[in-house]
Amino acid sequence: MKANTRFFNTRLYVEGLKRLRVLGIGLLVLVLIASVLVPTVHWILEADYDPNLNRAPHVLDQDESYILCIPILVFSATTPIFFLVLFSYLFKRRESDFFHSIPYTRTCVYTSFVAAALTWIVGITVISATAAGLIWAISPYAVFAVSDLVVLVLISLAASVYICGFMMLAITLCGNLTTVLLNFTLFSLLPRAIAVMLGLILSDRIFLIDVYEFFGGFFDFNWWLPAQICCYESSISDMLPTVAALSAGLGALLLALSGYLYHKRPSQMAGNAAQGPRAQHWLRCLFTLPFALSLVTYILIDFPHPEFVIVLVLAIVILVVYFLYELITTKSFRCLLRATPWLSVVLAGCILFTGCYFAIFAGIVYPKTDADEIESVSSVLTPLYFAPVDYESYEYKRFEACRFEDEELRELVATGLLNAQLKTRGQSPYDPKDKTYFIDLNIHLKNGRTIDRNILLSQSEFNDLSEILQYHEKTQEALYTMPPAESVDDITVSSYHGLSPLNDQQKQEFVTIFRREYAAASTEQKSRALKGADTYEERQGNFVLTLYGEIDGESYYSRYFITQEFPESHAFLKQYESYEPKYEYDFDGIPLSETTVKE
Amino acid sequence: MIHAENVTMHFQTASMKEPFVALDHLSCSIPSGCIYGLVGANGSGKSTLMRLISGVYRQKSGSITIDGEEIWENPAAKARVVYIPDELYFLPQSNLHKMAQFYRSVYPSFSMERFEQLVKSFGLDKHASLNAFSKGMKRQAATILGLSTMAEYLLFDETFDGLDPVMRRLVKKMIYNDILERGTTAIITSHSLRELEDTCDQLALLHRGGIVFESDVERLKTSLYKAQVAFDTPFTKEKFEGLDLLSYDQLGSVATMILRGDREENERMLRALDPILCEFLPLNLEEVFIYETEALGYKFEEEATGGDRK
Structure with missing residues (x-):
């Protein structure tokens, strides 16, 4: 069968795997050790608790257990190195000529090598995650779910594809390692930097909108995958899979774009900062742009009285960055003079940015909305x-x-x-x-x-x-209406002093009684039931009912403070009041012995 | 046949103000089954042309075809060409054997038998690291790999310059065998005309991105000759009207001239003038090139010192 030389070739793919062999095996060993070590050390530390210190070993719940796989998430940040090593031939003339002389299309070389790099990344991620998951599963101090591990692996791979997309874009546009690294930083941070700066100005100057919800969350830092991963909290974990999927999509688009650029990339670019003088000018201007925009941001926020000294310092920083980029990438003082007129492009970028701000400002701040135009x-x-x-x-x-x-x-x-x-x-x-x-x-x-x-x-x-x-x-x-019974999934009944476990029937009976009493209560009584107890004294002898459920796709929980204002309900629970609290202090007045039952 | 039609190629790095024109509307045809030599000074465009033919570069304008097929991004055409560059590259931590395996996976016609035979002929250790080879040995290794691909077109970019005379003769012999047996075409570039004189069938001189002069070697060698004549009476250049003179130099009663055309006819015409001395001397290829290019108006020495083309 004739080998494919146009789109993908197995032999080139294998060659790509071989070229990454040393790096791949090295990283595999490191990540595997770290992935096994973290949950193991956690296990050892938690097992070694002293009961006399009145502290129970902390069992990581499902939301927290992800921290056992941090080495895998850290690994995903290092994955661009695979592409950097594999495509390093593009930085040296004779290597570049060699790979461009072999009888394959450029697309074939690109896709085969990209597939090889991704294979190593997927392999290391899956192997390390599996090893960590095994320790996690048998550890008595972590709650393990296979689905969580799968989600974590997918998130890690999404982060890898996302960040590798930027690296490949830099590699195809630049001709030497220095310029690649500089522009990789630029490409991966510039869009978010612009969004952050524009968001800062808008939130500071335009009081009418919530910037982080405006533009469908474009300015919301939570939509940036690195921020999501670094600041992982259970309260925002619902967003993480969506953000990861979108980021992976963006990464895939960048890889595809890079494939097109690779096809167009001349071999003689190897060793040079950029494809030609014009490309060099554009890259330099783009690199300087975030620094220039920071000056614009400062001026707009402090308008009309920005501090002259700060403006001067930022302006100097801009010029230094601009000319230093040229010097570092071309290693030629001669080019500095030729680069000067292109500062106008940076200026144009700043004007465009300012224009966007004023356009948003005018679009929000000037149009008048009459009461007649409002429906509700x-x-x-x-x-x-x-x-x-x-x-x-x-x-x-x-x-x-x-x-x-x-x-x-x-x-x-x-x-x-x-x-x-x-x-x-x-x-x-x-x-x-x-x-x-x-x-x-x-x-x-x-x-x-x-x-x-x-x-x-x-x-x-x-x-x-x-x-x-x-x-x-x-x-x-x-x-002042309780959630409908059909929407309730779980019921919790608790007492400060402790409550004997109630069975399903008892729970049902209690909630029925309370619904009746609550419906008949006054607004003030209901308000006090919703408010709960503020003091230790208020909690004495009273109870808390918590209903968990889902309405219109959103989960909820509602709490009701059961006092003698609801006499039947109070009396019902009083008969089940039992033992003293196990610990002198707890956080919400909820003893450890509470039970839940589905309604 | 390799055909280049009106090919232009220029380079401009990020730090260059103006582009450097490497090839300027170059046209040439390289027939199959010959050894074609490209000679020229540094920066004349030899390596650029080789890279264009092997599909490494893409020309800015014009076309380069192999038997009518464009080379650029054409794996089928590229598989028929192997390029051995002036600056060699081997895969990291590789030896000849590993490189052969790579070439075998890349070139469909690669022959391991030929590879083994060549390794034996050259006396290289195929399992030794290529990093440990000397510069000459690396060139030998690259030549072995190139010849083993059994490609129809072999491009040697200043490869011979690094080989010792024994190896050079061995490689020439290999190339001749390939040409005779398979109709291979070899394109060799060099600075040295003397180097190519014994090897090539056809020669072309590149200067500033264009082919200045192109001809087959035998015709070149017999196209020009030097004649020395002396008369016992004063004479001038007009005496030799009717002869195709490329160069004329007179010192007293002795004139030295470079003549083109049929040698016997020219000799007859000169002797008819009744000289007291009439001798014909052969020219080497270098001298032929110099006189032919001077006739075209290229004064290389004057250009080197800042003079202009006539």
Whole structure:
């Protein structure tokens, strides 16, 4: 069978694997040792606890157990080195000529070698993750789930593809190692740097929007995979798979683009900073751009009175970076003079950036929205102003989804929106000494659009708004109605002093009693039930009911403080009150002996 | 046949103000089954042309074809060509054997039998690290690998310059055998005309990116000759009207001239003038090249010292 020489060739692929043999085996050994060592050391340390110190060994729960695989995530950050080593022939003329003289298309060489590099990366990741997972699975101090391990491997591979895409882009555009490394840093950080700077200016100057939700989360740092991985917290873990998938997609696109650029790349570029003088100019300007934009950012944020010294220092930094890049990459002083006129490109980049900011500013701050254009508003004012509900509670989520269509409310919102626009333009309608409120809400327009804005209200306007909302029938229904039984997945009943375990039937019976009593209670009683206990004394002799469930795809938990204001419910649980607490202090008044049952 | 039509190639690195023109509207045809020599000074475009023919570079304009097929990104055409460059490269930590395995995987016509035979002929250790080889031995290794590919077109870029006379003769013999048995075409570049004189069938002189002069060797050797004549009466150059003179130099009663054309006819015409001395002397290839290029208007010595082309 004739060997494929156009798109992918097995022999070249094997040659690529061989070229990475030393690096691959070395990294495999290192990562494997680290991957086995971390969970093992954790096991040993947790097993070696002293019961006399009154500290129980800490069992990592499912969200925390990922830390046992940190070596794999760290490895994913080093994977560009595979591409750097494999394609290093592009930096030396005779090597480059050799690989371009063999009878394969450039696409074939590229895809075969990329496949070889990815094979090593996938192999090391999977092997190391499997080894770590085995220790993790048998360790009594970590909760192991195969699905979590698979997700972690996929996230690590996604991070590898993402970062390797930038490396290949740099390799195909540049001709020597120094320039590749400089531009790899540039390509991987520049888009996020621009987003961060623009976000900083917008959040500082435009009060009407929540920058991190504007543009579909473009400015939200959580959408940047490296930030997600480094700052991994259970509260944002839901985003991580999505961010990883998107990042992998971007990485794949960059690899594909690099394949096209590799096809076009002349062999004689080897050893040179860039393909030609024009490419060199563009790369230099791009490299200087984030530094220049930092000056623009500072000026816009501190406008109209930026500090001259800081401006001068930043300007000097820009010039130093600009000419130093040229000097380092071309090693020629002669080129510095020729590079000078191209500073205008950097200037043009700054003007474009400033223009984007002013375009967004004008688009948000100037268009007037009349009350007649507003159909309804939602997510108005956190109910915490008038109801003690948790952010994750069913009640809070219900309230956020309520759409208020009252004319008085719409008038207030339109006024508040105009006030916020005026303030942003520097024409605040209020005396600086007056107390004002910025409120974030969703405005649903009659044309079908929904805009997320911050409105500005005076004290009296805020009071009017609070009153309308607090006593609105939709608010009452949202905040003081228990979640429907069919949406509840789990029930927890607890007591400060301890509670004997209740069986399913008992739980069912209790919740039925409480629903009846709660429905008949007054708003104030319900409010106190939602508020919970603030003091030790309040907790004595009382109970907490927690309902876990899901509504409209969002999980919730709602807590109710059961006091003698709900006599039947209180009495029901009182008969099950049992032993003293095991420990003198615990965090939420919930003893370790609580049980849960599905409703 | 390799055919280059109006090929232009230039280079411009990031630090260069203007591009360097390596080939300037070059056209040539290299027939199959011959040994074609390319001679020229440094920077004349020899290596660039070789890289274009082997598909390493892509020309800025014009076309280069092998038997009518474009070479660029054409694996089938590239498989018929093997390029042995002036600056050699071998895979890291490799020896001849490993390189042969790589070449075998890359070139469909690679012959291990031929490889073994050549290794034996050259007396190299195929398992020794190539890093340990001397410069000459590396050239021998590269030549072995190139010849073992059994390619139809062999491109030697200043390869012979690094070989000792014994090895040079051995390689020439290998190439001749290939030409006779398989109709291989060899293209050899060198600085030295003397080097190529004994080896090549055809020669071309490159200067500043263009082919200045191209001819087959035998015709070159017999196309020009030197004649010395003396008369007992004063004479001038006009006496020799009717002869195709490339160069004329007179010192007293003795004139030395370079003549083109049929030698017997020219001799007859000179003797008809009744000289007291008439001798014909052969020219070496170097002298032929110099006189032919001077006739075309290229004064290399004047250019080297800042003079212009006529």
